[in-house]
Structure formats: structure tokens, C-alpha cells
Amino acid sequence: xxxxxxxxxxxxxxxxxxxxxxxxxxxxxxxxxxxxxxxxxxxxxxxxxxxxxxxxxxxxxxxxxxxxxxxxxxxxxxxxxxxxxxxxxxx
Numbered sequence: 001x002x003x004x005x006x007x008x009x010x011x012x013x014x015x016x017x018x019x020x021x022x023x024x025x026x027x028x029x030x031x032x033x034x035x036x037x038x039x040x041x042x043x044x045x046x047x048x049x050x051x052x053x054x055x056x057x058x059x060x061x062x063x064x065x066x067x068x069x070x071x072x073x074x075x076x077x078x079x080x081x082x083x084x085x086x087x088x089x090x091x
Contacts, residue, residue, distance in 0.1 A: 005065050006035045015076040017066030018042065020057065028055055029075045035059070049078025049085075 009016045009032040018040075020026040033041040033054065040062070042055045066072060078085070 002059070002062065002065065005067050006032050006040060009067075010034065014067075015045075015072040015079070017069070017072055018057070019063045019066070020061050021063045022061075028057075029072065030055075045075060045079050049075060049080075049082040051079070 005016060008014055013031045015029065015031055018028045020028075028042055028044050029047075030042055030044045030052075033043050035041065038059060040057050040059055042057060044052045044055050046052045
């Protein structure tokens with residue numbers, strides 16, 4: 001099941017949310033660049049939709065994946081329009 005979500009995110013640049021096993025309830029939003037049996041390369045975006053780098057995470061450290069939810073759709077919109085939003089704020 002996890003491979004299906006990761007594959008779809010990679011192939012279509014579909015935004016997903018990754019929750020990780022740790023004490024801080026770490027959450028990343030973005031899309032999968034690549035993955036294998038052990039690791040996922042994840043393109044992360046800030047909460048304002050701006051590119052925030054690449055994250056390499058162990059597959060077995062993923063607690064849950066948010067897929068096809070409102071937050072992921074909103075993040076996709078922000079990532080596609082963050083420049084327009086920045087310009088409107090400046091004006």
C-alpha cells in the first residue's frame with residue numbers, strides 16, 4: 001500500500017503528507033522525488049508553499065501518509081501560486 005502512494009506521488013508530483021515516528025510528531029508536506037525499499041527522497045515545501053529542500057527519510061520511519069486530503073490540495077495550490085501571493089502582499 002505504501003509503495004502505491006509513493007509511486008503515485010512520484011509519477012504525478014502529487015502532494016502528500018508524511019508523519020514520522022518520533023517524539024515531536026514530525027510532519028512533512030510535498031511530493032516524492034524517488035524511493036527504494038529503504039529510503040524516500042522527498043521534496044519538502046514550507047507551510048507557505050515555498051520549496052524548502054529535499055529530505056531523505058527511511059521508509060520504516062514513516063508512521064502514516066496523508067493522501068488526497070484538503071491540506072495536501074491546499075499545499076499544492078500554494079506551491080503553484082506562492083509567487084503571485086508574495087506579489088499581492090507586497091502591493
